[in-house]
Amino acid sequence: MIKLTEDKIKRNFPVSYYERGYDYYLNGNIINPVIRENKLEALCEGSYAEPYRVSVTLDSDNDFSKNTCSCPIGGGCKHVIALLLTCVNEKENF
Numbered sequence: 001m002i003k004l005t006e007d008k009i010k011r012n013f014p015v016s017y018y019e020r021g022y023d024y025y026l027n028g029n030i031i032n033p034v035i036r037e038n039k040l041e042a043l044c045e046g047s048y049a050e051p052y053r054v055s056v057t058l059d060s061d062n063d064f065s066k067n068t069c070s071c072p073i074g075g076g077c078k079h080v081i082a083l084l085l086t087c088v089n090e091k092e093n094f
Contacts, residue, residue, distance in 0.1 A: 021081025
């Protein structure tokens with residue numbers, strides 16, 4: 001079972017990334033989120049014309065250190081944070 005909290009997400013990312021990811025979450029930038037077993041996947045609208053592909057694999061402790069994004073940063077970014085916040089606050093959309 002996925003047990004994430006906003007506080008846990010906030011503690012694991014730089015403040016500036018978290019704030020920008022939170023804005024992306026609030027603006028509804030996450031598209032078509034899905035959960036497959038312990039993996040979250042979605043598209044995230046960003047600054048490029050094409051949405052970024054975002055994925056987060058959660059381990060048994062709900063650690064989300066294994067994450068990827070097709071943006072130039074490649075993971076641990078605002079797009080990953082937006083996906084995680086969507087999972088916490090809008091589970092019904094998965």
